[in-house]
Amino acid sequence: MPLEAVTARHFEIFLTMALSRNMAEAADTLGVSQAAVSKSLKVLEQETGLSLFRLVKGRLTPTQEAERLLPFAQRALDHLDRARRVALELRGGDIGQIVLGVAGPALVSIVPLAIERFRAAWPGIRIEIQIDSTLGLLDKVAGNEVDIGIGTPPVQEIDARVVQLCTVRDVCETTLVAALPKQHRLAGRPFIRPADLADETLIGLPDSSATTHLIAAMFQQARVARPPQIVAANAIGVCSLVQQNLGVGLMNPLMLTQGIFPGVVARPFRPRIVLRTCIYYSRLHPPSPPMAGFIDCLVRAAKAAQAMVKS
Numbered sequence: 001m002p003l004e005a006v007t008a009r010h011f012e013i014f015l016t017m018a019l020s021r022n023m024a025e026a027a028d029t030l031g032v033s034q035a036a037v038s039k040s041l042k043v044l045e046q047e048t049g050l051s052l053f054r055l056v057k058g059r060l061t062p063t064q065e066a067e068r069l070l071p072f073a074q075r076a077l078d079h080l081d082r083a084r085r086v087a088l089e090l091r092g093g094d095i096g097q098i099v100l101g102v103a104g105p106a107l108v109s110i111v112p113l114a115i116e117r118f119r120a121a122w123p124g125i126r127i128e129i130q131i132d133s134t135l136g137l138l139d140k141v142a143g144n145e146v147d148i149g150i151g152t153p154p155v156q157e158i159d160a161r162v163v164q165l166c167t168v169r170d171v172c173e174t175t176l177v178a179a180l181p182k183q184h185r186l187a188g189r190p191f192i193r194p195a196d197l198a199d200e201t202l203i204g205l206p207d208s209s210a211t212t213h214l215i216a217a218m219f220q221q222a223r224v225a226r227p228p229q230i231v232a233a234n235a236i237g238v239c240s241l242v243q244q245n246l247g248v249g250l251m252n253p254l255m256l257t258q259g260i261f262p263g264v265v266a267r268p269f270r271p272r273i274v275l276r277t278c279i280y281y282s283r284l285h286p287p288s289p290p291m292a293g294f295i296d297c298l299v300r301a302a303k304a305a306q307a308m309v310k311s
Helices: 008-018 023-030 034-048 064-091 111-121 134-142 160-164 210-222 235-243 289-310
Strands: 053-056 059-062 097-102 126-131 148-151 166-175 177-181 202-204 229-231 248-251 264-268 274-282
Touching (some): 008 023, 008 034, 008 064, 023 034, 059 064, 097 134, 097 289, 111 126, 134 166, 134 274, 148 289, 160 166, 166 289, 177 235, 202 210, 202 235, 202 248, 235 264, 274 289
Parallel strands (some): 097 126, 097 148, 202 229
Antiparallel strands (some): 053 059, 148 274, 166 274, 177 248, 177 264
8 A cells, every 4th residue: 555645754753753862852853843753753653564663661662663764764875875975066066076886896996096096086076985895885875875886796696687777897907816824925926826725724705705606616626625714794804804814814905005005915826816806887878077087097096006016
């Protein structure tokens, strides 16, 4: 049954109530009366047929149904807020903000240089950076939650319909390296092979990472059992754990180009595994002039970072 009586305001009040200690606090945050908060919640419960709050020790607490509804309500309001901001910016003749999503080592090696170059040409544009997995970035680009994404290539787990909504452009190729503490027994080797890591602990990325898929296939082809693994959420986490001598990281060398992890050294890995870095943006909407400018800056920064790795 369509919920014609439910508006964005009902969800705004619902979210505020869920984050408040009581109805009085929610009303004060919203600048309305407690009666208005109560009436809005009642309409939302009647229209949805859900019980959204229950009284626990004198406090209104979200029910399980409310907890499940919360992230969807938040996302809807975020989309609405962004649409309003874009409309205002377009009315002024330009889009004053670029939302950039980043996955992987591009945050350290490519993005800072791209931002430096971009701001020289577009000093009035605000840049917002969101850090996510490649899967999350593609989903956000497809849903217009971010303007541009930069990260690793899509993996099989990503819905093909999401990929079809995105332009995916390769901008950089590097080869996998072993990241080791400087004092590690293997640090003196000219290169590292799978058999060299048999007695080591690997520090890697989640199974959803394209790099993890390539590493697993490489160990299988080499007929070497993959060593025990510590999983870090991102490449920064991998380097931090390597720096603390907890294991060996197999990773993109772009992460180590800026010297922000002293004591960690990179050694070439064999067999060679090629790692790609990609830019994503919507296939349905042509980039605005500022977005096109930022994409160009990312491409040039990626070429500079790739040359730094090879030098």
